[in-house]
Each structure stands twice: as C-alpha cells, then as structure tokens.
Amino acid sequence: MVATAQEQGHPVPGQIGLQPSVTPIMDSIHAFHDGPLLWTSVLIALLVLVLLIVVIVRFNAKANPKPSTTTHNTLVEIVWTVVPILILVIIAIPSFAVLTDQLTVPDGQRKYLGSNIFSFGDVEVPAAALTVKATGQQWYWDYEYVDQGKSISSSILSEEARQAQVPVQPRLLAVDYQLVVPVDTTVRMQITADPSGVIHAFAVPSFGIKIDAVPGKLNETWFNARKTGIYYGQCSELCGKDHAFMPIAVRVVTKEEFAAWMAAFEAGTVDDANATLPALS
Numbered sequence: 001m002v003a004t005a006q007e008q009g010h011p012v013p014g015q016i017g018l019q020p021s022v023t024p025i026m027d028s029i030h031a032f033h034d035g036p037l038l039w040t041s042v043l044i045a046l047l048v049l050v051l052l053i054v055v056i057v058r059f060n061a062k063a064n065p066k067p068s069t070t071t072h073n074t075l076v077e078i079v080w081t082v083v084p085i086l087i088l089v090i091i092a093i094p095s096f097a098v099l100t101d102q103l104t105v106p107d108g109q110r111k112y113l114g115s116n117i118f119s120f121g122d123v124e125v126p127a128a129a130l131t132v133k134a135t136g137q138q139w140y141w142d143y144e145y146v147d148q149g150k151s152i153s154s155s156i157l158s159e160e161a162r163q164a165q166v167p168v169q170p171r172l173l174a175v176d177y178q179l180v181v182p183v184d185t186t187v188r189m190q191i192t193a194d195p196s197g198v199i200h201a202f203a204v205p206s207f208g209i210k211i212d213a214v215p216g217k218l219n220e221t222w223f224n225a226r227k228t229g230i231y232y233g234q235c236s237e238l239c240g241k242d243h244a245f246m247p248i249a250v251r252v253v254t255k256e257e258f259a260a261w262m263a264a265f266e267a268g269t270v271d272d273a274n275a276t277l278p279a280l281s
C-alpha cells in the first residue's frame, strides 16, 4: 500500500527522506543529498556533540575550579574560519552543477550528472520533444502544449468531488485535469504567471524540479520521466489565500497513449482526450 502510494509520486504518512526519483535530475538530488550533504551534516553534528561533551566533563566548575583566562588563539581562530569555508566550497561544487543541469534544457549533446554526481556528467538525455508552458493563476495552473496550440486549466478537486470520482488519489493534491506527458521523453517546461497576478512556483519533487513562476518572465526547466504514473507537486511560493490549494498533477503515460491522447485533444476537447486513457481509480 505504502509502496504503491510512493510509486505514485506523492508524500506518504511516516515518510523519511526524499520522494522516489523518476528523472535524471532527481537522481542527482538523491545522490547529492544521501551522499556528501547528509554525511557532512552528520559528521559536523557529531563533532559538535563531542566538543560539547568534552566541555561539560572537563571544564565544569567542579572538575576545573580555576578557569583559564585565555581570550585569543590565532591558530584555532584561523582553523575554525577556514575549515567551514572549505566545507561550503566543496558542497557548492556539486550543488551548482545540479542547478546548472536543472536549468539547461537538453539539446541531445550535453551530458547530465544523474546519480553519478562526481563523474562530471555521463547521463545522456535526448533533446526536448515536447514543450509545455505552465502559467500560475490565482489559484490554479494553466498548461499549454505550445506546439500543438492546446491548453488545459487544472484546478484542485473539492474533497467531495475527489471522494466521488477518484478516491485513491491523494487529498489536497488531486486535480480535475492533469498535465499529461509521455514517458521517456524530454519535456521542456516554460513557467510563468498571469501578468496581472502574483508570483507562484512550479515544483514536482519526483522530477526534481522547482522554479519560480513570475509575471512577465518566462523561466525554463525540463524533465524526462522514466516511469508512468501520476506525480504530484504544489505551488511552492507563498502566493496568496489559496496558495495551499493549487496542486500540480502530472500524469506520465506511454508514448502510444500520449499520441492517442493528443490526437483526440487536437480533434476535440480535453475530455475527449482523457477518455482515451485508462480510468484513474
């Protein structure tokens, strides 16, 4: 049950750690977090703990009745300034590399980091084959398939509607119309917000993407999902009264299903298109 929920790309009760990855970018984030980042913070926490224990045991009033009057120690002060700087610089290198990956839409040539984060790139990603423009509205998302000239508005399902229509889909994340994309395909995401509106942010944890949706500005990121399913995210910029109620739901389907879906959409409506997909529940 829990495994199924996790595979569907949303948080589950009692979850520890990041959501499972289905893209090369999220692989990098997993590798970065579970590797250098987690171990660095665990070691620093342990070091501080040991130092505290030493101070408590050796320098309490009973064990050390006559305290030292030392006020400066040049060597120690240089070490405790330089070592944290070195640690931050070492952490910054893979961090900036992953950021660059997130913001560089594949051209079919460039290599990406993937889970082998210190390899300086060996993951091949095909050039973008689909462009979707997401526009943050107050308070829902509009998705436009730019090359096909087709648009969807995606709003949260009310709790009554969710229980009646798609009870297995998660509360506060289920939407009326999902963004439908093909599996194993690089999708260029263009992100903006209603010109007369506010700043939102488009984030889908399983894809490892999060980018601001700014009125009048077109931001760009990408994903290439390797597994079919429904992946949820939320607006991640405090945008106003319904900030918590404008979820993002991306349905990744097979390439054949997507072709049939898009053909039906181009010939008719999004309802016609969704009718070609297997039922959700």
Ligand SMILES: [Cu+2]
Pocket (backbone or CB within 6 Å): 136, 199, 200, 201, 235, 236, 237, 238, 239, 240, 243, 246
């Ligand atoms: Cu928002």
